[in-house]
Amino acid sequence: MAQLLRHVRCMATRVTRLRVGDSAEMRKRFTMEEVKAFAELSGDDNPLHTDQDYAANTRFGKCIVHGVLMNGLISAIMGAKLPGEGTIYLSQEIAFRGPLYVGDEAVARVEVLDIRKDKPVVTFATQCFNSSGDLLMDGKGKVMIPKDTHANSIEQADN
Amino acid sequence: MAQLLRHVRCMATRVTRLRVGDSAEMRKRFTMEEVKAFAELSGDDNPLHTDQDYAANTRFGKCIVHGVLMNGLISAIMGAKLPGEGTIYLSQEIAFRGPLYVGDEAVARVEVLDIRKDKPVVTFATQCFNSSGDLLMDGKGKVMIPKDTHANSIEQADN
Numbered sequence: 001m002a003q004l005l006r007h008v009r010c011m012a013t014r015v016t017r018l019r020v021g022d023s024a025e026m027r028k029r030f031t032m033e034e035v036k037a038f039a040e041l042s043g044d045d046n047p048l049h050t051d052q053d054y055a056a057n058t059r060f061g062k063c064i065v066h067g068v069l070m071n072g073l074i075s076a077i078m079g080a081k082l083p084g085e086g087t088i089y090l091s092q093e094i095a096f097r098g099p100l101y102v103g104d105e106a107v108a109r110v111e112v113l114d115i116r117k118d119k120p121v122v123t124f125a126t127q128c129f130n131s132s133g134d135l136l137m138d139g140k141g142k143v144m145i146p147k148d149t150h151a152n153s154i155e156q157a158d159n
Numbered sequence: 160m161a162q163l164l165r166h167v168r169c170m171a172t173r174v175t176r177l178r179v180g181d182s183a184e185m186r187k188r189f190t191m192e193e194v195k196a197f198a199e200l201s202g203d204d205n206p207l208h209t210d211q212d213y214a215a216n217t218r219f220g221k222c223i224v225h226g227v228l229m230n231g232l233i234s235a236i237m238g239a240k241l242p243g244e245g246t247i248y249l250s251q252e253i254a255f256r257g258p259l260y261v262g263d264e265a266v267a268r269v270e271v272l273d274i275r276k277d278k279p280v281v282t283f284a285t286q287c288f289n290s291s292g293d294l295l296m297d298g299k300g301k302v303m304i305p306k307d308t309h310a311n312s313i314e315q316a317d318n
Contacts, residue, residue, distance in 0.1 A: 026202060034200055041193055041200075042231030043185060046238030046246065058245070067248040068227060068234045072201030075227045079205030086217070087205065089226040091254045 015084050018122060018145070018153040023111040024082035026073050030065045032102050038069045049102075064099040065106070070137055073108035074126045078143055082110060083122065086146040090121065094139040098130075105131040113140070115157065120150030174243050177281060177304070177312040182270040183241035185232050189224045191261050197228045208261075223258040224265070229296055232267035233285045237302055241269060242281065245305040249280065253298040257289070264290040269300070274316070279309035 015022075032050070039045045044066055047054035055063040071094055078087050100106050107129045114123040122145055128137035145153075174181075191209070198204045203225055206213035214222040230253055237246050259265050266288045273282040281304055287296040304312075 028202065037196065038200055038231070041197055042228065042235045043187060044231060044235035044238045046234075047244060048238070048247070066231070066234060067251075068231045069201065071230075072197070072203060072225070072227045075205075075225060076201045076203035079203045079207075085206060088207070089255050091252075092226075093250075093252050095250045096248050 015082055016149055016152050017156050018083060018112050018115055018149065019156065020112050020115060022082060023109060024077050025107060025109045026077045026081070027105055027107050028073055029103055029105050030069065030100070032063065035063065035065055035069070035102050038066055042066070042068070044068070060099050060101075063102045065102055067094070067096045067137070070100050070106060070108075070128055071126075073106060073128060074110060074137075074141060077108060077110050078124070078141065082112075083143065083145045083149060086149075088144040090142040090144055092126070092139060092141045094126075094137060096137055098134055098136045100128070100130060100136050106136070107131065110141070115150075115153050117154055117157075120145045120147050122150075174241055175308055175311050176315050177242060177271050177274055177308065178315065179271050179274060181241060182268060183236050184266060184268045185236045185240070186264055186266050187232055188262055188264050189228065189259070191222065194222065194224055194228070194261050197225055201225070201227070203227070219258050219260075222261045224261055226253070226255045226296070229259050229265060229267075229287055230285075232265060232287065233269060233296075233298075233300060236267060236269050237283070237300065241271075242302065242304045242308060245308075247303040249301040249303055251285070251298060251300045253285075253296060255296055257293055257295045259287070259289060259295050265295070266290065272299070274309075274312050276313055276316075279304045279306050281309075 110124040124141045126139045126141045269283040283300045285298045285300045
């Protein structure tokens with residue numbers, strides 16, 4: 001139950017304490033219009049993402065969301081939920097395990113793996129699943145968190 | 160000179176042969192409108208990226224582009240230039256070294272580090288600089304390339 005209560009799903013923009021095991025999720029379906037908007041924004045106009053006829057002749061059979069856009073959900077959780085506002089991305093490792101099809105629901109999830117004591121740096125497991133529970137993206141992200149959040153997290157861990 | 164000639168800047172959507180050392184670049188300035196569009200698309204509304212007043216009170220002093228959006232340029236080069244159409248992202252490691260400010264030019268660059276002989280998998284160095292030449296993002300990306308491109312690359316390496 002304690003673990004369940006620590007599972008952060010609220011829309012608060014600032015978490016003042018973190019514990020190893022804290023997690024947060026975000027769900028999103030990317031429409032073809034959104035995928036095309038990202039292709040335009042980034043310049044990544046690989047037809048695998050935006051051309052149904054082209055995608056039909058690939059191993060995927062239909063259009064898939066850009067991997068980097070799917071990873072945007074991870075950044076979104078970190079910047080908006082856990083740790084929230086003021087978070088600065090330091091690094092990310094990503095392995096793409098399977099395709100997110102345009103229109104399918106993505107369930108992105110982050111979980112605190114490590115909180116450094118000597119500096120305000122936190123490592124997260126970062127994953128994305130489809131609605132069937134298949135792992136689509138797996139990795140680790142490291143972020144810098146606001147100093148007061150770090151101080152509170154360390155103080156709590158020491159108690 | 161040979162190295163210079165191998166430097167790929169053309170807009171061709173398909174490269175039929177790759178060599179270790181091949182490279183390609185893409186330049187882009189993200190406007191505030193584009194950064195806000197990405198915040199909307201991804202749900203990453205961290206005010207560090209979109210709120211000038213908030214950013215003014217951070218270590219950066221002004222709004223910075225989402226790291227994952229900057230990494231979109233790497234995906235764009237791979238999907239549109241080198242290797243080009245049909246490329247499938249397998250993995251990416253990213254270290255963020257410095258901020259890309261909204262409105263500043265980003266110079267993204269990929270370079271072939273390794274071409275596997277046993278399967279169509281290619282590893283790239285992936286980097287992004289600002290217009291002063293400061294390294295903003297550093298890493299490695301692994302992609303799967305079309306089989307005929309791989310066959311041509313291997314055949315060439317063996318000659």
